[in-house]
Amino acid sequence: MTETQTFLPRHHKEFDLDGIAPWGRRLDEYDAYFALTDLPVGTRLLDIGGGPSSFAAEAPARGFSVTAVDPIYAFDGQAIASQFENTAKAMREGMRAASYRFNWAFYGSEPLVHQRRRAALELFLADFAMHGASRYIAGALPQLPCGDGSFDVALISHLLFLYGDELDGAFHLASMREALRIAGEVRVFPLINLDGRPSSHLPVVMRALEADGHDAELVPVDFEFQIGATKMLRVRRG
Numbered sequence: 227m228t229e230t231q232t233f234l235p236r237h238h239k240e241f242d243l244d245g246i247a248p249w250g251r252r253l254d255e256y257d258a259y260f261a262l263t264d265l266p267v268g269t270r271l272l273d274i275g276g277g278p279s280s281f282a283a284e285a286p287a288r289g290f291s292v293t294a295v296d297p298i299y300a301f302d303g304q305a306i307a308s309q310f311e312n313t314a315k316a317m318r319e320g321m322r323a324a325s326y327r328f329n330w331a332f333y334g335s336e337p338l339v340h341q342r343r344r345a346a347l348e349l350f351l352a353d354f355a356m357h358g359a360s361r362y363i364a365g366a367l368p369q370l371p372c373g374d375g376s377f378d379v380a381l382i383s384h385l386l387f388l389y390g391d392e393l394d395g396a397f398h399l400a401s402m403r404e405a406l407r408i409a410g411e412v413r414v415f416p417l418i419n420l421d422g423r424p425s426s427h428l429p430v431v432m433r434a435l436e437a438d439g440h441d442a443e444l445v446p447v448d449f450e451f452q453i454g455a456t457k458m459l460r461v462r463r464g
């Protein structure tokens with residue numbers, strides 16, 4: 227071992243997930259991450275990597291028109307529910323092991339987070355069964371089956387930057403450009419990775435998008451769960 231390596235902090239992998247986890251959030255959480263209250267009724271939203279989130283099921287009651295896109299929508303509800311079960315144990319263990327890296331003010335405790343994820347899954351499954359491909363499109367970044375400018379705002383929650391170890395910088399940039407082809411504005415949260423470190427992809431992606439002529443900014447949000455994840459990325463098409 228070299229002298230430099232001796233002084234580097236040891237890397238603890240608390241979340242032992244097999245890839246990108248299908249773990250879904252609720253409307254009030256999306257509200258908090260993305261400050262959706264500033265969007266007018268009728269806004270056409272695309273939830274990229276929506277997974278088993280209940281956002282697309284719950285948001286129409288607020289006047290938003292929501293479509294979600296995710297590779298897991300190629301599967302049926304039963305298969306998605308079983309992927310959720312496979313993930314839940316590792317997620318729960320990870321959250322407990324990394325408990326010191328979270329601010330528990332919003333959720334209270336790990337069992338309450340788990341309860342929410344299950345409630346989101348149930349709402350999603352019922353809506354997925356009712357609306358199928360008219361609301362839930364099977365597709366994967368960096369190329370989505372959506373027309374140019376077919377949405378006003380695209381939301382990307384808990385996919386880009388968070389899974390920055392699985393997805394490289396080129397994938398991040400191509401995915402952001404793809405989202406901006408489809409929507410005039412793209413919002414992304416969180417911007418730190420699963421280990422709680424700021425994403426090294428973020429500054430590179432922001433600079434490249436600015437060079438493309440887009441307007442990229444970091445917007446503070448009134449929410450913190452992963453400690454330090456207090457900003458969303460908002461990019462407006464230039």
Ligand SMILES: C[S@@+](CC[C@H](N)C(=O)[O-])C[C@H]1O[C@@H](n2cnc3c(N)ncnc32)[C@H](O)[C@@H]1O
Nearest residue numbers: 246248249250251275276277279366367383384
């Ligand atoms: C942690 S979940 C987040 C779900 C939801 N956005 C939320 O915050 O509740 C990540 C989702 O990204 C999806 N995903 C993985 N690779 C993807 C890709 N290349 N393009 C779009 N979605 C992807 C997964 O299937 C999974 O449902």
